Amino acid sequence: MSNHKQYRDYPLVDATVGTRLILGFSVALEPLRRRVPQPFVPSPAPPRAYVAAQGSNTWALQKDPNLLVVFNDLLLNQDENGQTQADASARYVGFSIPSKNTLTDEKGMVHFRIFTNNPKAVPGRYRDSLPARVRRQTRTVGERVSATVHDHWELEPEDGGLILSWRTNVARSHA
Secondary structure: OOOOHHHHHHHOOOOEEEEEEEEEOOHHHHHHHHHHHOEEEEEEOOHHHHHHOOOHHHHHHOOOEEEEEEEEEEEEEEEOOOOOOOOOOOOEEEEEEEEEEEEOOOOEEEEEEEEEEEHOOOOOOOOOOEEEEEEEEEEEEOOEEEEEEEEEEEEEEEOOOOEEEEEEEEEEEEO
């Protein structure tokens, strides 16, 4: 008999259906240090959960990313009782810093900002959400054994400042 908990032994926290795109960047360290509370320090290697989210192409991560930009497109978000949450349907972009606790060496994420298009999700559960126009446009073209995915995100905070646009075209061929 294993000492590991069975899946059914864990309490349901929430249930979410949607898509997520995680981009890792290497940026100047000093601005990140100011956002990370003690005893944490920025640690450029993301924890296993984020590396695993990249799938089998973990080599595609940039070398030592120290800032993660997470694009989320929620279709449905429910709490532990199956009730629809305030951010049940939303597009949002979050910013996280891979960090390490200097006392325990434990690694994790220090999340510091979300921009969301859902006014009910402001200021959000972590009190760091700001309203923004977040737009996503996707198109998938499949023919024979290949497919091309076009994914375009735009982020414009209501108070101005940061404007972010991300566009990618991914082609897959299985010949």
